[in-house]
Amino acid sequence: MSSRYLFQFPCAPLFLLALSACVTPQPYDYSAYREHFPRSILVLPPLNETTDIQATYSCLSTITMPLAERGYYVFPVAVVDQLFKENGMPTPGEMHQAPLNKIREIIGADAVLYITIKEYGSSYQVINSATTVTAEAKLVDTVSGTALWQGTVSAQDNSAGTGSIIGDLVSAFLTQVISESTDHAYEICRLANIQLGTRSDGLLPGPYDPGYGTN
Amino acid sequence: MRHLRPLLLATPALALLLSGCAAPTIYYWGQYEDTLFASYAAPGEMPPERQVELLEEDRQKARSENTPLPPGFNAQLGYLYYQLGMTDEARQSFEIEKALFPESAVLMDRLLASMVVK
Numbered sequence: 001m002s003s004r005y006l007f008q009f010p011c012a013p014l015f016l017l018a019l020s021a022c023v024t025p026q027p028y029d030y031s032a033y034r035e036h037f038p039r040s041i042l043v044l045p046p047l048n049e050t051t052d053i054q055a056t057y058s059c060l061s062t063i064t065m066p067l068a069e070r071g072y073y074v075f076p077v078a079v080v081d082q083l084f085k086e087n088g089m090p091t092p093g094e095m096h097q098a099p100l101n102k103i104r105e106i107i108g109a110d111a112v113l114y115i116t117i118k119e120y121g122s123s124y125q126v127i128n129s130a131t132t133v134t135a136e137a138k139l140v141d142t143v144s145g146t147a148l149w150q151g152t153v154s155a156q157d158n159s160a161g162t163g164s165i166i167g168d169l170v171s172a173f174l175t176q177v178i179s180e181s182t183d184h185a186y187e188i189c190r191l192a193n194i195q196l197g198t199r200s201d202g203l204l205p206g207p208y209d210p211g212y213g214t215n
Numbered sequence: 216m217r218h219l220r221p222l223l224l225a226t227p228a229l230a231l232l233l234s235g236c237a238a239p240t241i242y243y244w245g246q247y248e249d250t251l252f253a254s255y256a257a258p259g260e261m262p263p264e265r266q267v268e269l270l271e272e273d274r275q276k277a278r279s280e281n282t283p284l285p286p287g288f289n290a291q292l293g294y295l296y297y298q299l300g301m302t303d304e305a306r307q308s309f310e311i312e313k314a315l316f317p318e319s320a321v322l323m324d325r326l327l328a329s330m331v332v333k
Binding site: 039040054057058060061062064065068069071072073074075076077078079080082106107108110186190208209 | 240241242244247248249251252254255256285286287288290291294312316318319320321322325326
């Protein structure tokens with residue numbers, strides 16, 4: 001064996017390490033997030049890749065609470081939606097193409113949350129009904145265009161047809177106004193959205209959260 | 216499917232609880248998000264007048280519970296007043312949003328300025 005081979009050999013363990021890094025889950029890399037930490041988040045109406053036309057506005061209506069409770073300023077979602085519509089962007093697809101510098105200039109948002117709904121709806125069986133909502137989310141800095149965070153949230157509910165205390169807490173005016181299957185997917189979307197703030201690899205605590213800047 | 220109905224709805228607070236986040240919330244949420252959703256899902260049943268009524272109820276409850284209203288709430292209320300032609304109330308709500316959350320200043324100033332023009 002020549003000395004040339006001996007010199008090359010020590011590189012092998014490094015190479016193996018690099019390979020294994022692809023397999024073991026890594027802790028979420030928040031370095032870009034911390035570098036461009038946003039105070040305010042603009043949520044655009046989600047892109048809808050499902051066949052249920054309610055998906056976009058059902059998920060948009062339930063996105064403010066998880067982000068605000070995580071400590072961020074969240075722009076009024078319906079006002080922003082209307083603003084885009086009045087400026088020649090009537091669909092989520094067009095809104096998602098809006099230039100970041102314009103969004104920053106006109107609305108003053110630090111970051112934009114882009115959501116794509118992948119699954120939304122119920123499958124009914126004899127006794128059970130299963131409702132699933134899955135969405136991909138990406139938070140982007142409006143100054144640099146850098147992706148600060150991205151992930152997939154999903155929630156499913158398998159409701160058995162038995163009585164439950166949950167029924168006592170039903171919000172009265174919604175039951176009168178909207179069909180029950182729509183109501184249900186709306187609540188499941190809320191559960192999926194909540195994961196943005198509660199999961200361990202989710203959004204970091206924002207400026208209005210007591211835990212801001214501690215981790 | 217009638218018997219399923221009791222299971223099909225949960226209040227936002229309950230949803231938070233179910234997700235394992237039982238910590239007290241920062242803001243008073245009331246009917247804000249449900250009103251938003253209803254305005255999209257059943258606009259005929261949820262005209263701006265009705266939305267204003269529900270949000271004004273929330274505003275009073277939040278005050279009596281001494282809990283702040285969430286980001287966007289006063290901006291949404293202002294926008295509804297603006298749609299109803301009640302510009303003084305609209306202006307006041309936009310100013311409140313801006314005072315509570317300085318992050319909203321660019322958008323609130325834009326809305327306030329557009330009202331002057333119209």
